[in-house]
Amino acid sequence: MSDSESSRDSIDDFSFTLPDKCRSGRDLMSKLILDEKRVNNILVNEMIGQHAVDQYVSRPIDWRNFSESNVLYIASSARQDKLLPPVLVKVLYTANMASYRRLIYYGLSIIERYSAPPVVLVIVIHNTTTQLADLAAISEKQPYLLELPCDGWAKSCNILNASSISDHLQHTPLNPLVALGHFLIRQKPLLRDIDRNDDITIQQLYNIAKEIFGNDLQTASNTTDVLRQIYDQCSRARTALCEDVSDVSLRKRTIDCLDQILIIINDQQEPSATALPNNTNNSRTKDWQFVEKCLNDHGSCNWESIFQLGKTKGLFKSYAKWTSAKSAYYRQKKQKQ
Structure with missing residues (x-):
C-alpha cells in the first residue's frame, strides 16, 4: 500500500463509527479481530518470534467450557507442529482465581489434543483481582506482560491488562501487542476518541474492524442497537455463568431464561x-x-x-x-x- 493510500485510509477511519455491539473488547469483535490473519501475525510475532509469522492459522474451539472469546492458533503445517507450540488467546472482562483454574483446564485440554503445552495470553478488559495479581510477576523479556505460574500445563502464561501496559503507551511507535491490548481494552467506537490514535498499529486495527463490519453498520437503527446491546450483555452473562458455576443443575434455570431472551431478540428481527x-x-x-x-x-x-x-x-x-x-x-x- 502506498503512503497516499495509507494516509487516505487513516483519514477515513477517523470518521468510521463502530456500533456499540461491535466495539473492540466485546465478544463478537474480539473473536473476529483475533481470527484475522494480520492480528494473528501481531500476536505470534510477539509471543513466539518473527519466525512464526505466517506460520499459524486459527482453529475453532469446540471443547466443553470454551467460550466465544477464546482463539486458538496452531501451526499451519504439520512439519512445524513440533517447532511451533499452540497459542491460546483469551479475552476476559474480569480475571480472577476462577479464571486461572479454567486456564489450567484449557492448557491440559490442549496438551491432550495437540501433544504440546500452549503459549497462553490473557487480555483483561476490566480488572484483575488482587489475589490473582499477587501470583503474577512482571515479565523480564516483555515488561508490558505479567507472568503467571504454569508448570505442567502451559509453556508460558501471561496477562495483559490496563495496568501492565500503562507505562508503555508513551512509546512511539507502540509495541504492536501493547497497541492491540489498548485497542481491545479501551472499547472506543471512533478512532479519533482513543488516545494514541496516531499509532500505525492502532490505525490498522480500526481499519481491520472497518473491513470486517463495513460502513453499512453506521446506519443501524437505535432499536436494533439497543436489542444488540441486550443480546451482547445476555451472552456475556450466559458465558460467565457457565464458567463460574460448574454444577449444571444450579445454573440450568438461569441459563434457560437467558436462552429465551436471546431467542426473543432474534425473533424480533425475523x-x-x-x-x-x-x-x-x-x-x-x-x-x-x-x-x-x-x-x-x-x-x-x-x-x-x-x-x-x-x-x-x-x-x-x-x-x-x-x-x-x-x-x-x-x-x-x-x-x-
Whole structure:
C-alpha cells in the first residue's frame, strides 16, 4: 500500500463509527479481530518470534467450557507442529482465581489434543483481582506482560491488562501487542476518541474492524442497537455463568431464561411471513454467499460468530438461531451435489 493510500485510509477511519455491539473488547469483535490473519501475525510475532509469522492459522474451539472469546492458533503445517507450540488467546472482562483454574483446564485440554503445552495470553478488559495479581510477576523479556505460574500445563502464561501496559503507551511507535491490548481494552467506537490514535498499529486495527463490519453498520437503527446491546450483555452473562458455576443443575434455570431472551431478540428481527418467495430465495443466496466468503477468508470460523456478524449486516433473516442457519447451509450444499 502506498503512503497516499495509507494516509487516505487513516483519514477515513477517523470518521468510521463502530456500533456499540461491535466495539473492540466485546465478544463478537474480539473473536473476529483475533481470527484475522494480520492480528494473528501481531500476536505470534510477539509471543513466539518473527519466525512464526505466517506460520499459524486459527482453529475453532469446540471443547466443553470454551467460550466465544477464546482463539486458538496452531501451526499451519504439520512439519512445524513440533517447532511451533499452540497459542491460546483469551479475552476476559474480569480475571480472577476462577479464571486461572479454567486456564489450567484449557492448557491440559490442549496438551491432550495437540501433544504440546500452549503459549497462553490473557487480555483483561476490566480488572484483575488482587489475589490473582499477587501470583503474577512482571515479565523480564516483555515488561508490558505479567507472568503467571504454569508448570505442567502451559509453556508460558501471561496477562495483559490496563495496568501492565500503562507505562508503555508513551512509546512511539507502540509495541504492536501493547497497541492491540489498548485497542481491545479501551472499547472506543471512533478512532479519533482513543488516545494514541496516531499509532500505525492502532490505525490498522480500526481499519481491520472497518473491513470486517463495513460502513453499512453506521446506519443501524437505535432499536436494533439497543436489542444488540441486550443480546451482547445476555451472552456475556450466559458465558460467565457457565464458567463460574460448574454444577449444571444450579445454573440450568438461569441459563434457560437467558436462552429465551436471546431467542426473543432474534425473533424480533425475523422477516414478515408475507414476504414473497423470490425475495426469500434471493435473501438465502446472499446468506450462503456471505458464509462462503467468511469460510474462505478465515479458513475456519465459528458458526455462531458468522451468524451474529451476518445479522448485523441484515442477513439470516429467515433464521432465529445459528444452528438452524448452519443446518440449512449444509442441506442446500448437499442438494446441489
